[in-house]
Amino acid sequence: MVMKQSTSVMKVMASDADDPTYGSSARIVYSVLDGERFFTVDRQTGVIRTAVADLDRETQDRYELVVKATDMAGQMGGLSGSTTVTIVITDVNDNPPRFPQKMYQFSVSEGAAVGTPIGRVIATDADMGENTDMSYLIKDEEGGELFRVSTDGDTQEAVITIKKPLDFENKHTHNVVVEAVNKHVDPRFVDLGSFRDQTIVRVSVSDVDEPPIFIPLTGTIMEVQEDARLGALVGIVTAKDPDMDNVPVRFSIDRSTDQEQIFNIDPVTGAITLGKILDRETAGWHNITVTAVEADNQSMASQTAVSIRILDVNDNPPELATPYEASICEDAKPGQLIHTISVVDRDEPQSGHRFYFTLAPEASNNRHFTLWDIKDNTAGIRTQRSGFNRQEQNVYLLPILVVDSGPPALSSTGTLTIHVCGCDTDGAIQSCNATAYVMSAALSPGALIALLVCILILIVLVLLILTLKRHRKGQRMSEDEEDMRDNVIKYNDEGGGEQDTQAYDMSALRSLYDFPEVKSSDSGPDLRSVPQWIQNRVVGDGGPADFSVFKGYIRKKVEQADADLTVPPYDSFQTYAFEGSSSPALSLSSIRTLSTTSEQDFSYLSDWGPRFRQLAGYYAPAQAEEEGS
Structure with missing residues (x-):
């Protein structure tokens, strides 16, 4: 002090x-x-x-x-x-900061990222407490552009970091002037000397292999007409190797940004050309990414964004904005504006849209409506006469021709549908349907209500009848289903013959097929349809056999089945086999045809006569031989 x-x-x-x-x-x-x-x-x-x-x-x-x-x-x-x-003795800030050295030297790679610390320097102060607080500044302009200095609050050191990327090829060494200044200056001791000190920090930049650099460094914007031909030049991208060796650079398009391969690029020159026809109305901008790599080191790569704007050409005709419909009252006055139409055009000319409206040539003789071009890309439709009658014509189709300003001028024709409607005294539309108009004019409101009630009652009756029919049909089907049955009788136990009533009950078979008896025919038998050997056995010396009983029986059953329409047709198959008492093979069945002790009734065979039994007796031995008995 x-x-x-x-x-x-x-x-x-x-x-x-x-x-x-x-x-x-x-x-x-x-x-x-x-x-x-x-x-x-x-x-x-x-x-x-x-x-x-x-x-x-x-x-x-x-x-x-x-x-x-x-x-x-x-x-x-x-x-x-x-x-x-x-x-x-208490302290006052009467001592300036002092750098121990007048020069410091550091080295850094040119590839170091922005914000990378280069080194630290510190200035000393003989004072104590807050009188030692100081800040650091970079005094020279070049150093301030490339480097930044900050104060470490704990150690009071100056930390020097990179502010912008360094370039070895541009400059190898940078001399940065760093100044230390007291934060708290006592005015009583200003005249004792300057309260600041300076030192030089020399930064040496070392060379590294760097990837190519695009020129310009930021993205590139290109423009191309949408009607450009395949292979047309869109633009050229430029990149170079920043190292002193200046290695050649090769270009490519990142296909993840151009999956449809709309653009191509020359790998040597960087010229971008069209690979597909463009359509500005589908996509007005295309953003692609171009990659540049060193020819001898593929790991040294860099990318840049290329935005391509598609310039518009007049290739779409103008169209009515919507499928327009309009309505007029039957008592419309001449010159009355009934609708205003507008137009849309997918093109976007630089000078803006200008549309012209007129009636199509086929409507040139129209005496009902006129078109008024308002000159602001809209048009109005006015009535040309009065007294419209929807009974005579309730719809008018008015074709409208729209032309744009080009170049070249394109046009299209749209149709305005005009409905003639009935209106009240205030001009509010009531109905535009001619049929509804006739009915409403012919019938009073009370009659219309009565008609609607009758229609509703008729619908209810029809539904009720259909429901009853469906119910009856269900009952009939249930009865038919109850009557339908399948009877399967399986008999594969020979047992003790007809006396063995425990093995099989023949009454069940008879009751199942209890048909009425058929009287035999008086006509003689017909053996022409049977084999000759059967004829010889059946006829023998007894004369011609009688088969009419079979024919009559079968015919009768067919007639009964055809005549009865209330039941489903039954299919029955019955087999009658009689071996006869003189058969050397004896009986193959437990049913004996001439048994006197069986409870089975064979009365339905009584009309067939002894010749049928004789025929069965001759046939059975032959059948038994064929079966290997």
Whole structure:
């Protein structure tokens, strides 16, 4: 701390127990026994003052001062006492920061990213506390453009980082001037000197192999007409190797950004050409990514975005904005505006749209409506006469021709459908249907309501009849299903013959097929349809056999089945086999045809006569032989 001479520091005070009113016994004077070089004390008041003007805390920050107090006013025989006074010198910011070195040197690769720390430097300050706080600045313009300096709050160091990418090919070494400045400056000591210091930081940039650089560095915008032919040039991208070797660069399109392969690029020149026909109305912009790599090192690659704008040509005709429909009242007046139409065009000319409206040639003789071009890309339809009658014609189709401004001028024809409607006295549309108009004119409201009620009743009756028919049909089908049955009788146990009633009950078979008996025919038998060997066995000496009974029986059953329409047709198959009593093979069945003890009734065979039994008897042995019995 630097201060002026005779600056008051503090005051000491001693006490005396003697009576101050008696002589000089209590009169005290002060003196300095030790430290009088730096401090003095007032003999009467005890005020301690500085003896010099150059007290420096940085040299000595503490002083021990011995002060003596003597009574009797310091005369001979007076008594004395002493005390030690400690004086601490406080700090003021009277010292500037200082760099220990006038130059620092660091090295960094040109491929280092922005924000990478290069190195640290620090300036010292003899002061203490907040008087040592300082900030750092870069003084030269070039260094300030490429580098940034910040202060570490904990260590008070200057941290130098990269502000912009470095380029070895552009400059190998950068000299950066860094300045340290006190944050808290005491105005009393400004005249003692500058409170700042500078040093030079030399940054050496080392070379690395860098990927190609596109020119310009940012994205590229190109334009092409939408009617350009295949192979037409769209634009050229440029990139180069930034290294001193200047290796050739090869170009390609990232197909993930051009999956349809609309564009192609020359790998050497970077020329982008059309690979497919363009349509601006489908896509007005195309954004692709172009990749550039070093010819001898594919890992050194960089990319840039290329935006291609498709310029419009007039290749779409104008069209009515919507399938327009309009309505007019039967009592419409001439010149009445009934509708306003507008147009849409998928093209976007740079000068804007301009459309022209007129009636199509086929409507040139139209005497009902006129078209009015409003000159703002819209048109109005007006009535040309009065007295429309929807009974005579309730719909008018008005073809409208729309032409754009090109070039070339394109046109299209749209149709406006105009309905003639019935309106109330206020002009509000009531109905546009001619049929409904006739019915409403012929019938009063009460008659219309009665007609609707009758129709509703008729619908209810029809539904009721259909429901009853469906119910009866279901009952009939259920009865028919109950009558339909399948009877399967399986008999594969020979048992003890007809006497074995436990094995099989023949009555069940008979009851199942209980047909009425058929009388035999008087006509003679017909053997022409049977084999000759059967004829020889059946006829023998007894004369011709009689087969009419079979024919009559079968015919009768067919007639009965055909005549009865209430039941499903039954299919029955019955086999009658009689071996005869003279068969050497004996019976193959447990049913004996001539048994007198069986409960089965064979009366339905009585009309067939003995010749049938004779025929069965001759046939059975032959059948048995064929079966290997």
